[in-house]
Amino acid sequence: MLDTKEFGAALKDNGFTFYSGVPCSFLKDLINFAINHCEYIIANNEGDAVATCAGAYLGGKKSVFLCQNSGLSNAVSPLTSLNQIFKIPILGFVSLRGEPGLPDEPQHELMGKITTSMLDLMRIKWEFLSNDPSQALNQLKNANSLVEDGESFFFVVKKGTFSLEKLLTQFPNNSANRLRVEKTRSDSLPSREAALECINNAKDIDTLIFATTGKTGRELYEIEDAPNNFYMVGSMGCISPLALGLALTRNDKKVIAIDGDGSMLMRLGAITTNGYYSPSNMLHLVLDNNSYDSTGGQLTISQNVDFIGLAAAAGYSDVFYIHNLTELQERIESWKKNRGLTLLYLKIAKGSKENLGRPKIKPFEVKDRIIRFINE
Numbered sequence: 001m002l003d004t005k006e007f008g009a010a011l012k013d014n015g016f017t018f019y020s021g022v023p024c025s026f027l028k029d030l031i032n033f034a035i036n037h038c039e040y041i042i043a044n045n046e047g048d049a050v051a052t053c054a055g056a057y058l059g060g061k062k063s064v065f066l067c068q069n070s071g072l073s074n075a076v077s078p079l080t081s082l083n084q085i086f087k088i089p090i091l092g093f094v095s096l097r098g099e100p101g102l103p104d105e106p107q108h109e110l111m112g113k114i115t116t117s118m119l120d121l122m123r124i125k126w127e128f129l130s131n132d133p134s135q136a137l138n139q140l141k142n143a144n145s146l147v148e149d150g151e152s153f154f155f156v157v158k159k160g161t162f163s164l165e166k167l168l169t170q171f172p173n174n175s176a177n178r179l180r181v182e183k184t185r186s187d188s189l190p191s192r193e194a195a196l197e198c199i200n201n202a203k204d205i206d207t208l209i210f211a212t213t214g215k216t217g218r219e220l221y222e223i224e225d226a227p228n229n230f231y232m233v234g235s236m237g238c239i240s241p242l243a244l245g246l247a248l249t250r251n252d253k254k255v256i257a258i259d260g261d262g263s264m265l266m267r268l269g270a271i272t273t274n275g276y277y278s279p280s281n282m283l284h285l286v287l288d289n290n291s292y293d294s295t296g297g298q299l300t301i302s303q304n305v306d307f308i309g310l311a312a313a314a315g316y317s318d319v320f321y322i323h324n325l326t327e328l329q330e331r332i333e334s335w336k337k338n339r340g341l342t343l344l345y346l347k348i349a350k351g352s353k354e355n356l357g358r359p360k361i362k363p364f365e366v367k368d369r370i371i372r373f374i375n376e
Contacts, residue, residue, distance in 0.1 A: 001131055004165040008033035010137055011064065014144045016091060018056040018249065020049040021066030026095035026157055029165040031066055036168045041248070041277065043241070044269035046074040051238035052273075054078065054088045055245020058230075058371055062147060063245075065092040069115040069156075070108060079152075080122055081234025082242070087364040089147045092154035093129070094119075099158060119154055129155040175278040175315035178340070182308060187347040188324040193219045195287055195348055198325045199258065200224055202332040207254040208246065208370065212239040212263045214294035215352050216287065220258075221359040227373040231359050231366055237267030240274055240284055247279035250374060254281050254336060261288040261302035268310070271343075275315030280339040283332065284316070289350045297350060311343040322346040 008030065019034035020041040021027075034040040043049035046067045053063035067075065072094055083090060098104045098112020119126045125146060130136045143153040196211075196219050203209060210230045211217040217231035232239050243257035264271075264286055274284065286307055292298045311319045317340035322328050328346060335342045359366070 001163050002133055002136055002161055004029045004033050004162045006133065007136060007140075007162070008037060008165075010140055012038065014140065015062045016064050018053065018061040018063040019066060020052045020063065020245075022046050022049060022068065022071050024066070024068030024095040024097070026068070026097065026159050026161070027066050027093055029162040030093060032165040032167040034064070034066070035170065036165070041245070042273065044273060045267070046071040047078050047238065048241040048267060048270050048273060050075045050078040050090065051082060051235065051241035052245040053090045054082055054086070055242040055247075056249045057088050057090065057245075058367070059246045059249030059374065061249050063090050065090050067092070068095045069097055069111050072111070072115065072118055076118075076122065078235040078238050079124065082232075082238060083152055084123070085233060085363045086367040087150050088367060089150050089152045091143060091147050092124075092152065093157055094154055096156050096158050102159070116156060119156075124152050124154050126154040126156055129157050129161055131158075131161050173276050173278070175275055175317070175341075177312040177316060177319060179318045180308065180312045181320045183321040183323070185323050189347055189349045190325050192216065192287055192289065192293075192348050192352060193223070194325060195328065195346060196220050196258070197223050198328050199256065199285065199332065202329060202336075203228065203256070204254075204336070206252070207256060207336075208374070210239050210243045210255070210257045212236070212259050214260065214263070215356060216258055216260055218356055218358055219352065222357060225359070225361065227369045230370050233363055237263045237270070239263060241267070241270050243282060243284075244270075244274055244277065244279065247282040248277060251279065251281050253374060254283070255279075256283045256285065259284065259286045260293075261286065261290060261305075262292045262300045264307070265300060265302065265305065271311055271316070272314045274341060275311070278315060278317060278341040280317070280341060282341050283335050284311075284341070284343045286343065286345045287348050288345065289348045291350050293350060293352065307343070307345045316341050316343045318342040320344050
Protein backbone atom coordinates (compact mmCIF):
# COMPACT_ATOMS: atom_id res chain seq x y z
CA MET A 1 0.00 0.00 0.00
CA LEU A 2 1.19 3.50 -0.84
CA ASP A 3 1.33 6.19 1.80
CA THR A 4 -1.07 8.71 0.29
CA LYS A 5 0.59 11.73 1.91
CA GLU A 6 4.04 10.73 0.64
CA PHE A 7 2.81 9.96 -2.87
CA GLY A 8 0.76 13.16 -2.94
CA ALA A 9 3.78 15.13 -1.81
CA ALA A 10 5.76 13.57 -4.65
CA LEU A 11 3.07 14.69 -7.08
CA LYS A 12 3.35 18.23 -5.72
CA ASP A 13 7.16 18.10 -5.94
CA ASN A 14 6.75 17.26 -9.63
CA GLY A 15 4.51 20.29 -10.12
CA PHE A 16 1.09 18.59 -10.12
CA THR A 17 -1.06 20.92 -8.05
CA PHE A 18 -4.27 21.20 -10.10
CA TYR A 19 -6.80 18.35 -9.97
CA SER A 20 -10.25 17.72 -11.35
CA GLY A 21 -12.39 14.62 -11.55
CA VAL A 22 -15.32 12.57 -10.34
CA PRO A 23 -14.95 10.50 -7.15
CA CYS A 24 -14.34 6.75 -6.94
CA SER A 25 -13.98 4.70 -3.75
CA PHE A 26 -10.69 3.21 -5.03
CA LEU A 27 -9.28 6.74 -5.44
CA LYS A 28 -10.97 8.42 -2.49
CA ASP A 29 -7.78 8.84 -0.47
CA LEU A 30 -5.85 10.46 -3.34
CA ILE A 31 -8.87 12.64 -4.05
CA ASN A 32 -9.02 13.60 -0.36
CA PHE A 33 -5.33 14.55 -0.51
CA ALA A 34 -5.99 16.74 -3.55
CA ILE A 35 -8.90 18.45 -1.80
CA ASN A 36 -6.94 18.87 1.44
CA HIS A 37 -3.64 20.10 0.01
CA CYS A 38 -4.04 21.17 -3.63
CA GLU A 39 -6.51 22.85 -5.96
CA TYR A 40 -9.33 20.44 -6.73
CA ILE A 41 -12.18 21.33 -9.09
CA ILE A 42 -15.39 19.37 -8.61
CA ALA A 43 -16.68 18.17 -11.98
CA ASN A 44 -20.12 16.78 -12.75
CA ASN A 45 -18.79 14.38 -15.33
CA GLU A 46 -15.40 13.10 -16.42
CA GLY A 47 -15.35 14.88 -19.78
CA ASP A 48 -15.80 18.25 -18.10
CA ALA A 49 -12.95 17.39 -15.75
CA VAL A 50 -10.61 16.58 -18.64
CA ALA A 51 -11.46 19.87 -20.35
CA THR A 52 -10.96 21.84 -17.12
CA CYS A 53 -7.55 20.21 -16.67
CA ALA A 54 -6.72 21.16 -20.26
CA GLY A 55 -7.64 24.78 -19.56
CA ALA A 56 -5.42 24.79 -16.49
CA TYR A 57 -2.56 23.50 -18.64
CA LEU A 58 -3.03 26.45 -21.02
CA GLY A 59 -2.71 28.66 -17.96
CA GLY A 60 0.59 27.06 -16.97
CA LYS A 61 -0.40 24.36 -14.48
CA LYS A 62 0.35 20.65 -14.73
CA SER A 63 -2.95 18.94 -14.05
CA VAL A 64 -4.24 15.60 -12.78
CA PHE A 65 -7.46 13.91 -13.90
CA LEU A 66 -9.14 11.45 -11.51
CA CYS A 67 -11.98 9.09 -12.36
CA GLN A 68 -13.60 5.72 -11.90
CA ASN A 69 -13.17 3.48 -14.94
CA SER A 70 -16.94 3.41 -15.44
CA GLY A 71 -16.71 7.12 -16.22
CA LEU A 72 -13.78 6.83 -18.60
CA SER A 73 -16.27 6.63 -21.45
CA ASN A 74 -17.52 10.11 -20.54
CA ALA A 75 -13.99 11.40 -21.13
CA VAL A 76 -13.35 9.78 -24.51
CA SER A 77 -14.45 12.80 -26.56
CA PRO A 78 -12.11 15.40 -24.99
CA LEU A 79 -9.27 12.89 -24.56
CA THR A 80 -9.32 12.04 -28.26
CA SER A 81 -10.42 15.31 -29.87
CA LEU A 82 -9.10 17.94 -27.44
CA ASN A 83 -6.03 16.66 -25.60
CA GLN A 84 -4.76 14.49 -28.43
CA ILE A 85 -5.44 16.94 -31.28
CA PHE A 86 -4.18 20.03 -29.46
CA LYS A 87 -1.35 18.07 -27.80
CA ILE A 88 -2.40 19.03 -24.28
CA PRO A 89 -0.98 16.51 -21.79
CA ILE A 90 -2.58 15.44 -18.53
CA LEU A 91 -1.69 12.90 -15.87
CA GLY A 92 -4.59 10.54 -15.23
CA PHE A 93 -5.54 8.14 -12.45
CA VAL A 94 -8.34 5.73 -13.36
CA SER A 95 -9.59 3.06 -10.97
CA LEU A 96 -9.97 -0.59 -11.91
CA ARG A 97 -13.45 -1.42 -10.68
CA GLY A 98 -14.51 -4.84 -11.92
CA GLU A 99 -11.00 -6.23 -11.99
CA PRO A 100 -11.22 -9.75 -13.45
CA GLY A 101 -11.14 -12.35 -10.67
CA LEU A 102 -12.32 -10.01 -7.91
CA PRO A 103 -15.96 -9.66 -6.81
CA ASP A 104 -17.59 -6.33 -7.64
CA GLU A 105 -20.93 -4.85 -8.67
CA PRO A 106 -22.31 -6.15 -11.98
CA GLN A 107 -22.15 -2.78 -13.72
CA HIS A 108 -18.35 -2.84 -13.43
CA GLU A 109 -17.82 -6.28 -14.97
CA LEU A 110 -17.39 -5.28 -18.61
CA MET A 111 -15.49 -2.06 -17.93
CA GLY A 112 -13.09 -3.93 -15.68
CA LYS A 113 -12.20 -6.12 -18.64
CA ILE A 114 -11.78 -3.34 -21.19
CA THR A 115 -10.32 -0.38 -19.24
CA THR A 116 -6.75 -0.90 -20.40
CA SER A 117 -7.92 -1.73 -23.93
CA MET A 118 -9.75 1.61 -24.04
CA LEU A 119 -6.58 3.44 -23.08
CA ASP A 120 -4.72 1.52 -25.78
CA LEU A 121 -7.35 2.43 -28.37
CA MET A 122 -7.03 6.09 -27.41
CA ARG A 123 -3.25 5.72 -27.74
CA ILE A 124 -2.70 6.82 -24.17
CA LYS A 125 0.32 5.29 -22.47
CA TRP A 126 -0.49 3.69 -19.12
CA GLU A 127 0.74 1.42 -16.35
CA PHE A 128 -0.78 -0.28 -13.34
CA LEU A 129 0.28 1.86 -10.39
CA SER A 130 2.50 -0.23 -8.15
CA ASN A 131 1.69 -0.49 -4.44
CA ASP A 132 5.42 -0.60 -3.71
CA PRO A 133 6.50 2.95 -2.70
CA SER A 134 9.91 2.99 -4.39
CA GLN A 135 8.57 1.50 -7.61
CA ALA A 136 5.58 3.87 -7.64
CA LEU A 137 7.83 6.91 -7.25
CA ASN A 138 9.94 5.70 -10.15
CA GLN A 139 6.77 5.27 -12.21
CA LEU A 140 5.75 8.81 -11.32
CA LYS A 141 9.16 10.12 -12.38
CA ASN A 142 8.77 8.47 -15.79
CA ALA A 143 5.18 9.67 -16.15
CA ASN A 144 6.22 13.22 -15.32
CA SER A 145 8.87 13.09 -18.05
CA LEU A 146 6.24 12.11 -20.59
CA VAL A 147 3.87 14.88 -19.47
CA GLU A 148 6.66 17.45 -19.67
CA ASP A 149 7.35 16.21 -23.21
CA GLY A 150 3.72 16.90 -24.10
CA GLU A 151 2.25 13.40 -23.80
CA SER A 152 -0.57 12.25 -21.52
CA PHE A 153 -0.04 9.30 -19.21
CA PHE A 154 -2.50 7.30 -17.10
CA PHE A 155 -2.11 5.15 -14.02
CA VAL A 156 -4.63 2.33 -13.61
CA VAL A 157 -5.25 1.97 -9.87
CA LYS A 158 -6.31 -1.27 -8.22
CA LYS A 159 -8.30 -1.61 -5.00
CA GLY A 160 -6.34 -0.93 -1.80
CA THR A 161 -3.47 0.96 -3.43
CA PHE A 162 -3.65 4.09 -1.24
CA SER A 163 -3.55 4.45 2.53
CA LEU A 164 -6.20 6.31 4.46
CA GLU A 165 -6.31 10.08 3.96
CA LYS A 166 -9.00 11.67 6.09
CA LEU A 167 -10.97 14.36 4.34
CA LEU A 168 -10.66 17.68 6.16
CA THR A 169 -13.68 19.87 6.72
CA GLN A 170 -14.87 21.35 3.45
CA PHE A 171 -16.45 24.77 3.16
CA PRO A 172 -18.68 25.04 0.07
CA ASN A 173 -18.71 28.13 -2.09
CA ASN A 174 -21.87 30.17 -1.76
CA SER A 175 -22.05 31.81 -5.16
CA ALA A 176 -25.33 33.49 -6.07
CA ASN A 177 -26.92 35.46 -8.84
CA ARG A 178 -27.00 39.21 -8.21
CA LEU A 179 -28.49 40.52 -11.48
CA ARG A 180 -30.84 38.81 -13.92
CA VAL A 181 -32.24 40.61 -16.95
CA GLU A 182 -34.96 38.82 -18.91
CA LYS A 183 -36.27 39.39 -22.42
CA THR A 184 -38.13 42.69 -22.79
CA ARG A 185 -38.51 43.13 -26.56
CA SER A 186 -38.35 41.24 -29.83
CA ASP A 187 -35.15 39.58 -31.04
CA SER A 188 -33.19 41.18 -33.88
CA LEU A 189 -31.71 37.80 -34.88
CA PRO A 190 -28.32 38.89 -36.21
CA SER A 191 -26.15 36.40 -38.06
CA ARG A 192 -23.62 34.44 -36.05
CA GLU A 193 -20.86 36.07 -38.07
CA ALA A 194 -22.10 39.55 -37.13
CA ALA A 195 -22.29 38.57 -33.46
CA LEU A 196 -18.77 37.11 -33.56
CA GLU A 197 -17.44 40.25 -35.22
CA CYS A 198 -18.96 42.31 -32.42
CA ILE A 199 -17.38 40.06 -29.79
CA ASN A 200 -14.02 40.08 -31.54
CA ASN A 201 -14.01 43.86 -31.82
CA ALA A 202 -14.61 44.17 -28.07
CA LYS A 203 -11.51 42.25 -26.99
CA ASP A 204 -8.34 43.90 -25.77
CA ILE A 205 -4.75 42.83 -25.11
CA ASP A 206 -5.73 40.86 -21.99
CA THR A 207 -8.73 39.08 -23.53
CA LEU A 208 -8.79 35.47 -24.72
CA ILE A 209 -11.64 34.18 -26.88
CA PHE A 210 -12.58 30.49 -26.90
CA ALA A 211 -14.98 29.53 -29.69
CA THR A 212 -16.96 26.30 -29.62
CA THR A 213 -16.62 23.62 -32.27
CA GLY A 214 -18.35 23.83 -35.65
CA LYS A 215 -19.06 27.02 -37.54
CA THR A 216 -18.45 29.29 -34.54
CA GLY A 217 -14.71 28.67 -34.55
CA ARG A 218 -14.55 28.65 -38.34
CA GLU A 219 -16.29 32.01 -38.64
CA LEU A 220 -14.19 33.58 -35.91
CA TYR A 221 -11.08 32.42 -37.77
CA GLU A 222 -12.27 34.12 -40.96
CA ILE A 223 -13.10 37.33 -39.10
CA GLU A 224 -9.62 37.50 -37.56
CA ASP A 225 -7.03 34.82 -36.97
CA ALA A 226 -5.54 36.22 -33.78
CA PRO A 227 -3.08 34.70 -31.28
CA ASN A 228 -5.59 35.16 -28.44
CA ASN A 229 -8.27 33.12 -30.24
CA PHE A 230 -8.83 29.41 -29.56
CA TYR A 231 -10.82 27.47 -32.16
CA MET A 232 -12.28 24.32 -30.64
CA VAL A 233 -12.51 21.25 -32.84
CA GLY A 234 -14.37 18.18 -31.61
CA SER A 235 -14.97 17.77 -27.86
CA MET A 236 -18.40 19.33 -28.28
CA GLY A 237 -19.72 21.00 -25.15
CA CYS A 238 -16.28 21.41 -23.57
CA ILE A 239 -15.66 25.07 -24.35
CA SER A 240 -16.84 26.48 -21.01
CA PRO A 241 -15.04 23.84 -18.86
CA LEU A 242 -11.89 24.59 -20.87
CA ALA A 243 -12.34 28.31 -20.30
CA LEU A 244 -13.06 27.69 -16.62
CA GLY A 245 -9.74 25.90 -16.13
CA LEU A 246 -7.86 28.80 -17.68
CA ALA A 247 -9.86 31.49 -15.89
CA LEU A 248 -9.15 29.88 -12.52
CA THR A 249 -5.41 29.65 -13.18
CA ARG A 250 -4.90 33.08 -14.79
CA ASN A 251 -7.10 35.67 -13.11
CA ASP A 252 -5.00 38.39 -14.74
CA LYS A 253 -6.65 37.55 -18.09
CA LYS A 254 -10.20 38.09 -19.31
CA VAL A 255 -11.63 34.85 -20.70
CA ILE A 256 -14.58 34.76 -23.11
CA ALA A 257 -16.21 31.40 -23.90
CA ILE A 258 -18.58 31.35 -26.89
CA ASP A 259 -21.09 28.48 -26.85
CA GLY A 260 -23.82 27.44 -29.22
CA ASP A 261 -27.17 26.12 -28.05
CA GLY A 262 -26.36 22.55 -29.12
CA SER A 263 -22.91 22.51 -27.56
CA MET A 264 -24.11 23.97 -24.27
CA LEU A 265 -26.98 21.49 -24.07
CA MET A 266 -24.60 18.57 -24.64
CA ARG A 267 -22.82 19.29 -21.33
CA LEU A 268 -25.39 21.40 -19.56
CA GLY A 269 -24.07 20.42 -16.13
CA ALA A 270 -20.94 22.47 -16.81
CA ILE A 271 -22.79 25.68 -16.00
CA THR A 272 -23.29 24.52 -12.42
CA THR A 273 -19.53 24.06 -12.01
CA ASN A 274 -18.92 27.45 -13.60
CA GLY A 275 -21.42 29.02 -11.23
CA TYR A 276 -20.01 27.24 -8.19
CA TYR A 277 -16.46 28.53 -8.75
CA SER A 278 -17.61 31.83 -10.31
CA PRO A 279 -14.36 33.19 -11.72
CA SER A 280 -14.89 36.94 -12.06
CA ASN A 281 -12.74 37.04 -15.20
CA MET A 282 -14.97 34.73 -17.24
CA LEU A 283 -17.69 35.75 -19.68
CA HIS A 284 -19.91 33.01 -21.13
CA LEU A 285 -21.87 33.77 -24.29
CA VAL A 286 -24.58 31.57 -25.76
CA LEU A 287 -25.48 32.14 -29.41
CA ASP A 288 -28.75 30.28 -29.95
CA ASN A 289 -30.11 29.56 -33.43
CA ASN A 290 -32.14 26.50 -32.32
CA SER A 291 -30.17 24.27 -34.68
CA TYR A 292 -27.11 22.13 -35.28
CA ASP A 293 -25.95 24.45 -38.02
CA SER A 294 -22.77 22.68 -39.09
CA THR A 295 -24.45 19.28 -39.56
CA GLY A 296 -27.35 20.32 -41.74
CA GLY A 297 -29.50 22.58 -39.60
CA GLN A 298 -31.36 19.95 -37.58
CA LEU A 299 -33.31 21.37 -34.65
CA THR A 300 -31.96 21.42 -31.10
CA ILE A 301 -34.32 21.47 -28.10
CA SER A 302 -33.25 24.98 -27.10
CA GLN A 303 -36.70 26.35 -27.91
CA ASN A 304 -37.91 24.96 -24.58
CA VAL A 305 -34.86 25.86 -22.48
CA ASP A 306 -34.61 28.91 -20.23
CA PHE A 307 -30.86 29.52 -20.36
CA ILE A 308 -31.26 32.75 -18.40
CA GLY A 309 -33.03 31.00 -15.55
CA LEU A 310 -30.59 28.08 -15.56
CA ALA A 311 -27.50 30.26 -15.36
CA ALA A 312 -29.01 32.41 -12.62
CA ALA A 313 -29.96 29.31 -10.62
CA ALA A 314 -26.45 27.92 -11.10
CA GLY A 315 -24.92 30.99 -9.44
CA TYR A 316 -23.72 33.14 -12.34
CA SER A 317 -23.25 36.64 -10.92
CA ASP A 318 -24.89 38.44 -13.83
CA VAL A 319 -27.18 37.03 -16.51
CA PHE A 320 -28.49 39.06 -19.42
CA TYR A 321 -30.89 38.40 -22.26
CA ILE A 322 -29.37 40.22 -25.24
CA HIS A 323 -31.75 41.49 -27.92
CA ASN A 324 -29.37 43.02 -30.48
CA LEU A 325 -25.72 43.72 -31.29
CA THR A 326 -25.74 47.14 -29.64
CA GLU A 327 -26.69 45.54 -26.33
CA LEU A 328 -24.11 42.82 -26.88
CA GLN A 329 -21.33 45.36 -27.27
CA GLU A 330 -22.50 47.36 -24.25
CA ARG A 331 -22.70 44.31 -22.00
CA ILE A 332 -19.25 43.08 -22.99
CA GLU A 333 -17.75 46.47 -22.22
CA SER A 334 -19.57 46.56 -18.90
CA TRP A 335 -18.24 43.10 -17.97
CA LYS A 336 -14.69 44.15 -18.79
CA LYS A 337 -15.00 47.00 -16.29
CA ASN A 338 -17.08 45.39 -13.55
CA ARG A 339 -16.14 41.69 -13.85
CA GLY A 340 -18.14 38.89 -12.27
CA LEU A 341 -19.03 35.56 -13.90
CA THR A 342 -21.51 36.65 -16.55
CA LEU A 343 -23.71 34.91 -19.09
CA LEU A 344 -24.98 36.73 -22.18
CA TYR A 345 -27.71 34.99 -24.18
CA LEU A 346 -28.45 36.06 -27.76
CA LYS A 347 -30.78 34.48 -30.29
CA ILE A 348 -29.24 34.50 -33.76
CA ALA A 349 -30.34 33.61 -37.27
CA LYS A 350 -29.80 30.17 -38.73
CA GLY A 351 -27.32 29.57 -41.51
CA SER A 352 -23.94 30.88 -42.62
CA LYS A 353 -22.27 32.03 -45.79
CA GLU A 354 -21.52 29.51 -48.51
CA ASN A 355 -18.06 28.00 -48.82
CA LEU A 356 -17.15 28.78 -45.23
CA GLY A 357 -13.51 27.83 -44.79
CA ARG A 358 -11.72 26.01 -42.01
CA PRO A 359 -8.70 27.19 -40.01
CA LYS A 360 -5.48 26.54 -41.87
CA ILE A 361 -3.50 26.63 -38.65
CA LYS A 362 -3.20 23.25 -36.93
CA PRO A 363 -4.86 22.76 -33.53
CA PHE A 364 -1.59 22.22 -31.66
CA GLU A 365 -0.26 25.41 -33.27
CA VAL A 366 -3.32 27.26 -31.94
CA LYS A 367 -2.50 25.88 -28.48
CA ASP A 368 1.18 26.81 -28.67
CA ARG A 369 0.34 30.29 -29.90
CA ILE A 370 -2.23 31.07 -27.21
CA ILE A 371 0.15 29.85 -24.49
CA ARG A 372 2.80 32.24 -25.81
CA PHE A 373 0.22 35.04 -25.84
CA ILE A 374 -0.81 34.31 -22.26
CA ASN A 375 2.78 34.44 -21.05
CA GLU A 376 3.89 37.54 -22.95
